[in-house]
Amino acid sequence: MWPPGEEQCLAAKTLYAKKSGMLYTTNKQVAWAADGGPPGVMTVSIPFSAIKAQLVNPDTAKNIALRVTLKPDADGKETNHSFVFPGADAVATREQFKEAIRRALAELQGGSTPGTPAASSGGGTPVPGAGNGVRPARPPANRLPEAIQLRMELLRSDKDLQRLHRELVMAGHVTEDEFWANKKHLVDTRKIHRNQKKGNASAWLDLRPVTEEGRDVKFTLTPQIIHAIFFQHPSVKRAYDAYVPDKLSESIFWKRYFKSRFFHRNRAVASTLVESDDIFDKCLEEDEEAVSGVKRKRIDDISALLDLAATEEDYEAVERRPDWPMVPGRIESARSLIKRFNHHSEQVVKALRERSKRATEELNMANEITITDLRAAETSSRILLDIRDQGRYFESQASSVKGGSASGSDAAEISRFYQRFAAETPTLRNAMMRNADVMAVYSELNETIRRSGQDSQRSRDHVDRIPAATLEELKSCQRTGIELLRHFWASIPSTAPQKRAKCERLIESLATVESRVQATLNAVTTVTAEDQQTIRQFLDPLHASIAKARETLQAKPALPAV
Known part of the structure; x- marks a missing residue:
C-alpha cells in the first residue's frame, strides 16, 4: 500500500x-x-x-x-x-x-x-x-504519548502484526482502540523491554584493527565502544574532557590514542608503531597507580562477611603461608595484566552495587555477623485445637483409616475376585493372537499411513497450483476472519448495548470476509475444480466458525431500547 x-x-x-x-x-x-x-x-x-x-x-x-x-x-x-x-x-x-x-x-x-x-x-x-x-x-x-509510541514500535518490529493492523483497522472493520485492546499483553511486554536499563558489559574491551594496508591500521569507533573505553579507563575520560574539543579535535585525539603506549602496552606490536605521547603517558601512570593499589580508595562500607582483615587478630599465633595459587607470577607483564583484569572486575561489581544500593540503606553490622542457625527458634502464632473428648476423636480417625465396616456386597465381590485370581494359571508361553491376524493389522496400518502421505502430497500439489496473489488474498481473509472472531467472542458475553452493536458490526465484517473469499475463488480460472474443492475444504473451519458466531448472536435476545 x-x-x-x-x-x-x-x-x-x-x-x-x-x-x-x-x-x-x-x-x-x-x-x-x-x-x-x-x-x-x-x-x-x-x-x-x-x-x-x-x-x-x-x-x-x-x-x-x-x-x-x-x-x-x-x-x-x-x-x-x-x-x-x-x-x-x-x-x-x-x-x-x-x-x-x-x-x-x-x-x-x-x-x-x-x-x-x-x-x-x-x-x-x-x-x-x-x-x-x-x-x-x-x-x-x-x-x-507513550502508548502511541509503543504501538508504533510494535508495528515497525512485527511485519505480521503490521499486516493484520492494515487488514483490520485500515479496512474499517475495527477501531484503533479495539484492535489494541486484544494486544495489551504485547504493549505491556514492549514497555517492559523499553524501560529495562542495561547494565555495564562485563566483557573486556579488546579493540582489533578492521583493515590493514601496509603500515596503515584502521580501527572502527562507535558510541558504544567509546563509552566502554571511558568506563574501563577513567583516565582516558578525564583526558578527553580536558582536551576535546578546545585543544584537540576528536579525530586527532583518537589517532593519538591508538598510537600511544597506553593502548599498546599489552599488545605484541612493533616498537615503530608505538609513539610517546604526553597525554596518554600520563594516563598510563594514573592507570597503573589505580591498578597497583597505591592510591586505591579505602572501602569503609565493606560487608563484615567479606572483610578478611576484620578477624586477623584471631590468627596472630598461627603461622600462615600463602598457597601456591596465591603466589603472584614471576613475569611482570603477566602480573600487570592480571591486575588489570581484577581491577576491571572490581569496577563492574562496584557499578552494580552503586546502582542497586538505596540512598537510605544503612549497614547493619549486627545482622551480618549473626548466623541464622545460632538464633533461637521463633515460636509462630498458632490456633490451638480444643478437643474435649480426645479418645473418641482418635478412635474415629483410626476407624476411617482402616476403612470402617465394609458392606456385605463389597466383601463378597472382593472374595470372588481373590478366588478367581488365585485359581488362574498364567500361560505366558502361548500367543494371545495368531500371526495371520497380527500381519493383517500391520498391513492395514501401513496402508493407512501410505494413503495419508499421498493425501498430504496431493493437497500440497493443489496449493502449489494456486497463483501466489490468490493464495496471499486467501491467507489475508483467514487472518482477518480469525481476528474478527476473537473480537466477537470477547464481546458476546457482555450485556451492554454498545457491545451488542459491536457484535452486529463484527458479524457484518465477517460476512464481508466470506464475500471476499467467494469472489477470490470465483476469479481464479487457472485451477481445476478439484483444486478449488481442496481450497474450500481448507477454509471450511473458518466458515463453520463464522456460522457458529452468527447463530450465537441470533440466539442471544436483544436488549430492550432505553
Missing part, C-alpha cells in the same frame, strides 16, 4: 467532504482513502512539506474536526482539507493526529516546535484576543 521507505503511523475512520473513509499519517505524509475505492489508492495525499498549519475546533463542538491548510500555490491560493472524526473517542483520536502532524512539522523546521492554532466553529463566539474566532490550542506535549 505504501511505497518502500514509508511506514504508517496512525489510522482512523473519518469523514471528508461528507464521504466516509480512512485517514492515515505516515512518516512522510497525511493521506485519506475513500471507502470502497481501489485498494492502495489515496484520494487525498498531503506531504508534510506542503502543510502550512493545522486548525482544530473546540472539543465541545458537534463535529470534531481537523483542518489542514496547505502552503500557497503559484497563484497565492491556499487549500484547506477538513476531516471530521466520528465516534465517542473523536477528541482523543484527533489529538493523536494533531500531535503526529506537529512533530513532523517540527522535524522539517529543524527541531523547532511550531504553534498549532485552533479555529472555532463558524457559528461560535470569537474568543477575546484570538482574532476572527481563532484561539491558540493548548501547548502540545514534547512527544507523542
Whole structure:
C-alpha cells in the first residue's frame, strides 16, 4: 500500500467532504482513502512539506474536526482539507493526529516546535484576543504519548502484526482502540523491554584493527565502544574532557590514542608503531597507580562477611603461608595484566552495587555477623485445637483409616475376585493372537499411513497450483476472519448495548470476509475444480466458525431500547 521507505503511523475512520473513509499519517505524509475505492489508492495525499498549519475546533463542538491548510500555490491560493472524526473517542483520536502532524512539522523546521492554532466553529463566539474566532490550542506535549509510541514500535518490529493492523483497522472493520485492546499483553511486554536499563558489559574491551594496508591500521569507533573505553579507563575520560574539543579535535585525539603506549602496552606490536605521547603517558601512570593499589580508595562500607582483615587478630599465633595459587607470577607483564583484569572486575561489581544500593540503606553490622542457625527458634502464632473428648476423636480417625465396616456386597465381590485370581494359571508361553491376524493389522496400518502421505502430497500439489496473489488474498481473509472472531467472542458475553452493536458490526465484517473469499475463488480460472474443492475444504473451519458466531448472536435476545 505504501511505497518502500514509508511506514504508517496512525489510522482512523473519518469523514471528508461528507464521504466516509480512512485517514492515515505516515512518516512522510497525511493521506485519506475513500471507502470502497481501489485498494492502495489515496484520494487525498498531503506531504508534510506542503502543510502550512493545522486548525482544530473546540472539543465541545458537534463535529470534531481537523483542518489542514496547505502552503500557497503559484497563484497565492491556499487549500484547506477538513476531516471530521466520528465516534465517542473523536477528541482523543484527533489529538493523536494533531500531535503526529506537529512533530513532523517540527522535524522539517529543524527541531523547532511550531504553534498549532485552533479555529472555532463558524457559528461560535470569537474568543477575546484570538482574532476572527481563532484561539491558540493548548501547548502540545514534547512527544507523542507513550502508548502511541509503543504501538508504533510494535508495528515497525512485527511485519505480521503490521499486516493484520492494515487488514483490520485500515479496512474499517475495527477501531484503533479495539484492535489494541486484544494486544495489551504485547504493549505491556514492549514497555517492559523499553524501560529495562542495561547494565555495564562485563566483557573486556579488546579493540582489533578492521583493515590493514601496509603500515596503515584502521580501527572502527562507535558510541558504544567509546563509552566502554571511558568506563574501563577513567583516565582516558578525564583526558578527553580536558582536551576535546578546545585543544584537540576528536579525530586527532583518537589517532593519538591508538598510537600511544597506553593502548599498546599489552599488545605484541612493533616498537615503530608505538609513539610517546604526553597525554596518554600520563594516563598510563594514573592507570597503573589505580591498578597497583597505591592510591586505591579505602572501602569503609565493606560487608563484615567479606572483610578478611576484620578477624586477623584471631590468627596472630598461627603461622600462615600463602598457597601456591596465591603466589603472584614471576613475569611482570603477566602480573600487570592480571591486575588489570581484577581491577576491571572490581569496577563492574562496584557499578552494580552503586546502582542497586538505596540512598537510605544503612549497614547493619549486627545482622551480618549473626548466623541464622545460632538464633533461637521463633515460636509462630498458632490456633490451638480444643478437643474435649480426645479418645473418641482418635478412635474415629483410626476407624476411617482402616476403612470402617465394609458392606456385605463389597466383601463378597472382593472374595470372588481373590478366588478367581488365585485359581488362574498364567500361560505366558502361548500367543494371545495368531500371526495371520497380527500381519493383517500391520498391513492395514501401513496402508493407512501410505494413503495419508499421498493425501498430504496431493493437497500440497493443489496449493502449489494456486497463483501466489490468490493464495496471499486467501491467507489475508483467514487472518482477518480469525481476528474478527476473537473480537466477537470477547464481546458476546457482555450485556451492554454498545457491545451488542459491536457484535452486529463484527458479524457484518465477517460476512464481508466470506464475500471476499467467494469472489477470490470465483476469479481464479487457472485451477481445476478439484483444486478449488481442496481450497474450500481448507477454509471450511473458518466458515463453520463464522456460522457458529452468527447463530450465537441470533440466539442471544436483544436488549430492550432505553
